[in-house]
Amino acid sequence: MDAVKHPKREKHDGPLNERLATSGFRFTPQRQHVYDVLLGDRNHPTAEEVFIRAKKGMADISIATVYNCLDALVKCDLVKQVNLDRDATRYCPNMTEHSHFYCDECGDIHDIALPATTQANLNLPRGFRVKQYEISLRGLCRDCAAKQ
Amino acid sequence: MDAVKHPKREKHDGPLNERLATSGFRFTPQRQHVYDVLLGDRNHPTAEEVFIRAKKGMADISIATVYNCLDALVKCDLVKQVNLDRDATRYCPNMTEHSHFYCDECGDIHDIALPATTQANLNLPRGFRVKQYEISLRGLCRDCAAKQ
DNA sequence: GTTAGACTTAGAACTATTCTAAGTATTGAC
DNA sequence: GTCAATACTTAGAATAGTTCTAAGTCTAAC
Known part of the structure; x- marks a missing residue:
């Protein structure tokens, strides 16, 4: 070398x-x-x-x-x-609690703030202990939805 | 051949x-x-x-x-x-709306029923059109949590 | 100043998946 | 029925993203 x-x-x-x-x-x-x-x-x-x-x-x-x-x-x-499906891993320096919205049209990823109530609403079966959870969304972002 | x-x-x-x-x-x-x-x-x-x-x-x-x-x-x-991270894709014949719980201890995946209210609680910014969403959870499943 | 060990680098190796090309089966037209 | 068009299966090659390897470089602690 x-x-x-x-x-x-x-x-x-x-x-x-x-x-x-x-x-x-x-x-x-x-x-x-x-x-x-x-x-x-x-x-x-x-x-x-x-x-x-x-x-x-x-x-x-x-x-x-x-x-x-x-x-x-x-x-x-x-x-x-x-991660979205098995595509290449992406990296996000936003460490606030948020989810990701994947636009099927333009491919952009948007950070979406999570409502504070989310975890409580998941109502897991008894005994499960959640350490981490993740919500991901797909569809059309604002700009792409407006164009259609 | x-x-x-x-x-x-x-x-x-x-x-x-x-x-x-x-x-x-x-x-x-x-x-x-x-x-x-x-x-x-x-x-x-x-x-x-x-x-x-x-x-x-x-x-x-x-x-x-x-x-x-x-x-x-x-x-x-x-x-x-x-999909969990970039691990090999897994296949699930349960087509009811549900999320997946990944146990960090035993590696098993459990289907978790979603409460009907979930989507309404996501409160997206105006203009976004969601076609699909997914919730995944990690932690300890009931059996592994009980052992600790 | 030495030395142990963390870091960087290029390139090889790895793994899950997709592609390719050849053969096989099925369908639809006659 | 026969025939052509096309979908499907197969083994193995190719691909893409990522991790590993080995050699060199740098830093921290003594």
Whole structure:
């Protein structure tokens, strides 16, 4: 392998650094950059799309590192994975409780706020202990519905 | 390729035949068999698992045919696909409206009836038109919760 | 300054699924 | 009935998204 120099890590005391540290990860410029990419264009990109955008500001970053960074961000609760069927996993930096609406027409994904009552309304059978739940919706988004 | 004889299709006027016909599919012994496998063991098998079970009663069936049959069954609304993250797609012959509970401990998937009020409670932003929605839950099933 | 271990990288490997091409069965027209 | 058109099945190749591997690089702790 070529001896590619990695960018120097600068001292960084932002929220990312803290979050990484408390989960046992190190701060790296790649992780910062990938997180910045997600925060910049909040349209639920795939790893591939993150990779393409990340290369603009960091030409030598590899797809393996993008996966590694995304994984670290997910593990320290800064990013959520979003799956629709078996399509490529998408990444979402919105950590408020919300569901996803997939538009069948334009393919966009919209964050939808969840009403506070949702969990209570699920009325599970006795004995089941829910740790996490997810609601996903499909149909036509506002713009596409208006065009029809 | 070897000249493998396919089993003869017998006249069949059951519900499967009708459903297939109205969606433009032909009745075949393989489709009947795959559907029977799903109805027999209702524990949300993957295509691979359906394949393994299907071979017991039809030794020459191929995985490609299992995928083809499952696809046909999904398209004529006899079977639902169930996805958890990016794991292999699972197949569910329960066509009543329900959600899925994934047990983190034992890995089993349980069908959970949905309260009638669910959709109304989602309170979408104006203009969005929902065609389909899905609720999935994770945690501990009754048995695993009791053991802890 | 050393050293252990975390991180990055390119490319190989993996897995679930779809595609391809050849053979087989069924349907509909005659 | 025979024949052609077409749907279906099959094995194996191909694909896509992701994870693994091995080598090199960097950082933190001593």
